[in-house]
Amino acid sequence: MMGDLLLRTLRSPSRLVPLDALRCTNAGGSRMPQVLGGRLNADLADRLAAICPTEAMRRGSDSGGRWFELDYGECIGCGRCAAAAPEAVLPAVHLEACGVRREALVHRWSVDTGKEIPPQTAEPPRLDRWLGRAVNIRQLDAGSCNGCEAEIAALTNPYYDLERWGAHFVASPKHADLLLVTGPVTRNMAEAVRQTYAALPAPKLVVAVGACGCSGGVFDASPAVAGGVDQVIPVDAYIPGCPPTPAMLLTGLAAVLQRRLGRRGAGRVSAEAVKARSATAGAGSVASRANPQSS
Amino acid sequence: MTRDAALAGLPLTLRRTWEKDAQPPRLVSIFGRSVGRETEVHYLFDRGAADYEETTVVVGGEIGSLVPLAPAASWQEREIHDRFGLIFAGHPDPRPLLRPWQPAPPVSAPNGTRRWPPDAAAGIGAEFIPVTGNGVTEVAVGPVHAGIIEPGHFRFSTMGDRVIFLELRHFYTHKGTEDLLAGMDAAGATPIAESVSGDNCLAHAVAYCQALERIAGVEPPPRAQALRGVGMELERLANHIGDFGALCGDVGFAPMPALASRLKEDLLLASLAFCGTRYWRGIAVPGGVTMDPGEQARAALARAVAAAGREFAELGGRALRNPSVQARFDGAGVLTPQAARDFAAVGPVARASGAPLDLRRDRPYGAYRRRSVAAARLAAGDVMARAQIRMLEAAAAVEFLRATLADWPPGNVRDRFPAGAEGRGWAAVESPRGELVYWLLLQQGRIVRCHIRSPSFQNWPALPPAVIGGIIADFPMINKSFNLSYSGCDR
Numbered sequence: 001m002m003g004d005l006l007l008r009t010l011r012s013p014s015r016l017v018p019l020d021a022l023r024c025t026n027a028g029g030s031r032m033p034q035v036l037g038g039r040l041n042a043d044l045a046d047r048l049a050a051i052c053p054t055e056a057m058r059r060g061s062d063s064g065g066r067w068f069e070l071d072y073g074e075c076i077g078c079g080r081c082a083a084a085a086p087e088a089v090l091p092a093v094h095l096e097a098c099g100v101r102r103e104a105l106v107h108r109w110s111v112d113t114g115k116e117i118p119p120q121t122a123e124p125p126r127l128d129r130w131l132g133r134a135v136n137i138r139q140l141d142a143g144s145c146n147g148c149e150a151e152i153a154a155l156t157n158p159y160y161d162l163e164r165w166g167a168h169f170v171a172s173p174k175h176a177d178l179l180l181v182t183g184p185v186t187r188n189m190a191e192a193v194r195q196t197y198a199a200l201p202a203p204k205l206v207v208a209v210g211a212c213g214c215s216g217g218v219f220d221a222s223p224a225v226a227g228g229v230d231q232v233i234p235v236d237a238y239i240p241g242c243p244p245t246p247a248m249l250l251t252g253l254a255a256v257l258q259r260r261l262g263r264r265g266a267g268r269v270s271a272e273a274v275k276a277r278s279a280t281a282g283a284g285s286v287a288s289r290a291n292p293q294s295s
Numbered sequence: 296m297t298r299d300a301a302l303a304g305l306p307l308t309l310r311r312t313w314e315k316d317a318q319p320p321r322l323v324s325i326f327g328r329s330v331g332r333e334t335e336v337h338y339l340f341d342r343g344a345a346d347y348e349e350t351t352v353v354v355g356g357e358i359g360s361l362v363p364l365a366p367a368a369s370w371q372e373r374e375i376h377d378r379f380g381l382i383f384a385g386h387p388d389p390r391p392l393l394r395p396w397q398p399a400p401p402v403s404a405p406n407g408t409r410r411w412p413p414d415a416a417a418g419i420g421a422e423f424i425p426v427t428g429n430g431v432t433e434v435a436v437g438p439v440h441a442g443i444i445e446p447g448h449f450r451f452s453t454m455g456d457r458v459i460f461l462e463l464r465h466f467y468t469h470k471g472t473e474d475l476l477a478g479m480d481a482a483g484a485t486p487i488a489e490s491v492s493g494d495n496c497l498a499h500a501v502a503y504c505q506a507l508e509r510i511a512g513v514e515p516p517p518r519a520q521a522l523r524g525v526g527m528e529l530e531r532l533a534n535h536i537g538d539f540g541a542l543c544g545d546v547g548f549a550p551m552p553a554l555a556s557r558l559k560e561d562l563l564l565a566s567l568a569f570c571g572t573r574y575w576r577g578i579a580v581p582g583g584v585t586m587d588p589g590e591q592a593r594a595a596l597a598r599a600v601a602a603a604g605r606e607f608a609e610l611g612g613r614a615l616r617n618p619s620v621q622a623r624f625d626g627a628g629v630l631t632p633q634a635a636r637d638f639a640a641v642g643p644v645a646r647a648s649g650a651p652l653d654l655r656r657d658r659p660y661g662a663y664r665r666r667s668v669a670a671a672r673l674a675a676g677d678v679m680a681r682a683q684i685r686m687l688e689a690a691a692a693v694e695f696l697r698a699t700l701a702d703w704p705p706g707n708v709r710d711r712f713p714a715g716a717e718g719r720g721w722a723a724v725e726s727p728r729g730e731l732v733y734w735l736l737l738q739q740g741r742i743v744r745c746h747i748r749s750p751s752f753q754n755w756p757a758l759p760p761a762v763i764g765g766i767i768a769d770f771p772m773i774n775k776s777f778n779l780s781y782s783g784c785d786r
């Protein structure tokens with residue numbers, strides 16, 4: 001019986017998503033908004049800022065005139081902006097702002113000209129070339145709702161298979177190169193988070209995940225919450241989303257590790273190759289080798 | 296404390312409620328609310344009628360504890376003590392619950408808002424119940440665990456391999472959610488409800504919306520009800536499949552978690568194609584839902600569900616017939632029907648221990664008024680029963696989804712939700728983990744008090760009785776067979 005099950009596992013067609021596809025549509029299903037700057041005007045900026053429940057959308061003015069901002073680090077993808085102003089806000093399909101510094105999550109437009117104002121600091125996340133290909137990741141829940149954990153756990157399923165880059169999850173911070181932290185840091189977890197960070201060996205890379213990890217999210221105002229991860233330990237890069245899709249997590253991690261998804265031979269699989277391989281696997285190449293009687 | 300002494304200590308109204316029938320009612324929840332200098336304590340009971348029975352007592356300072364009569368009241372009373380400073384006389388274990396390392400309850404402002412002390416650093420080490428004796432070893436686990444899981448602390452006392460005592464210390468993910476909701480515009484607060492427990496966010500959103508709709512006297516259109524029902528059964532199916540796979544993974548039956556994680560992802564991708572989100576966030580809103588997929592999308596979803604359901608039924612059945620799985624699941628982690636009743640356990644955990652408790656059948660709401668779901672119930676109360684219950688319920692969910700998607704109600708999906716709703720009310724849904732209750736008090740459309748009673752809060756205290764007496768190596772498996780949410784419990 002066990003043999004049947006094993007056989008079934010081996011015979012089912014490959015579900016591995018090609019890496020290029022992951023990268024191009026990483027934000028599909030994340031409900032993160034994409035703002036068409038050219039469509040902005042003062043009235044619309046006011047309206048959007050008023051309906052956004054987390055103040056991810058905000059407006060103001062300075063010497064350069066009136067501006068409008070979208071902070072992906074605070075956005076929970078509630079979809080209200082896209083529903084209220086479909087002419088200027090669309091659901092994002094691709095999101096570049098994954099695995100970047102905090103400032104790079106904030107996009108700013110001039111309301112007067114509709115042009116995007118580039119962020120002040122465009123410094124890329126820390127380089128750690130010596131990490132090579134393999135990376136040990138320790139996931140730490142600092143108080144999340146478990147939504148981000150569900151998506152992080154999905155990274156190990158046969159669709160995303162994080163291990164194809166030699167990246168894998170380890171059980172102790174002492175074995176980890178990178179700490180993947182979710183959730184607003186609750187007051188009750190703050191000390192445990194500090195101690196986990198202390199146990200991490202160099203280079204102590206930290207990636208904050210999700211709206212809560214980036215900014216405290218919807219819980220930021222609660223007195224029982226210390227805030228985003230960077231309120232408690234230093235953070236190298238941020239992956240927004242509520243929760244981020246597995247594809248956003250993958251592109252974010254790749255950005256931190258300076259690895260271009262789909263640009264290296266070993267990890268690159270075309271859609272055709274996947275199809276061809278599944279066809280052979282499904283057609284019994286495995287079955288012919290196995291002996292059902294022996295199980 | 297004797298039963299009579301405990302009864303004598305209760306406020307009169309509560310005592311009358313408790314003694315009304317020969318069989319005491321099932322305790323649903325106890326929660327507090329600040330009213331001036333006093334605390335209003337609400338007791339929700341289930342007596343089998345269409346509505347829960349609510350008893351309200353206003354007290355200052357001290358009130359008799361219900362714990363000697365109903366052990367399920369323990370955490371509820373401790374939470375009220377921590378939040379409102381109320382003393383429960385006769386509570387056998389009145390230690391702080393929300394912040395156990397802090398002896399005094401946190402400062403409570405008269406209007407009920409919480410102020411946490413600035414030095415709110417967490418730590419473990421505050422008193423646990425001491426277990427002493429020759430050969431007793433204490434094993435401390437958490438709050439940071441080894442896998443991709445939420446934080447919580449388990450303190451085992453063992454004698455050799457045998458667990459002789461287990462104490463849970465949770466609330467590490469306590470986010471003050473109920474206080475955060477107070478003062479918010481009720482119609483716009485669904486995203487907070489969705490972030491109480493992320494893997495069953497739709498159940499939370501629907502429970503919250505139903506409570507609001509009940510207060511405002513709004514009935515969402517039938518098509519919206521059908522969509523909510525489809526979403527909630529998909530959520531149950533995905534969770535049950537994932538849990539079942541992980542459970543088999545915990546006993547080293549490796550093919551099953553690999554398959555289950557694939558089937559779960561199949562369903563999440565089917566959701567994505569159906570309604571644009573993997574977990575149905577942002578879909579349920581007061582008055583209805585925010586999307587209306589067409590016929591083709593429904594047919595595609597029905598196909599995906601049927602395929603996943605078929606494969607899960609076949610492979611799950613084989614896993615449970617496997618001798619090495621049976622050797623671990625059978626007879627392990629037994630929660631007796633009596634213990635399940637004492638702790639007022641809910642959901643699949645209760646149904647695997649003989650309790651016929653399922654809100655979809657007992658108090659049908661939304662789509663379950665049009666179409667019932669086959670109720671599962673087993674008596675053994677062991678890990679095997681909890682695994683089997685998940686398979687039975689997955690099959691029932693598949694059948695519900697097939698029938699609902701095939702018989703689609705006409706009409707719109709969202710009615711206007713009136714501004715400025717006032718009043719109080721509750722709603723309960725059967726989430727994948729069981730009975731989930733939202734209780735709301737509104738004034739001019741704003742939330743005055745929102746109480747969230749998650750199934751995990753109710754079921755966590757029922758875990759130690761299933762673990763004690765077994766070997767410590769079985770703990771991960773037993774814990775997984777309950778699969779409770781930390782965030783849903785801690786809020």
Ligand code: SF4
Nearest residue numbers: 052075076078079081
């Ligand atoms: S989708 Fe994001 S930016 Fe838009 S209203 Fe919601 S939280 Fe704000």
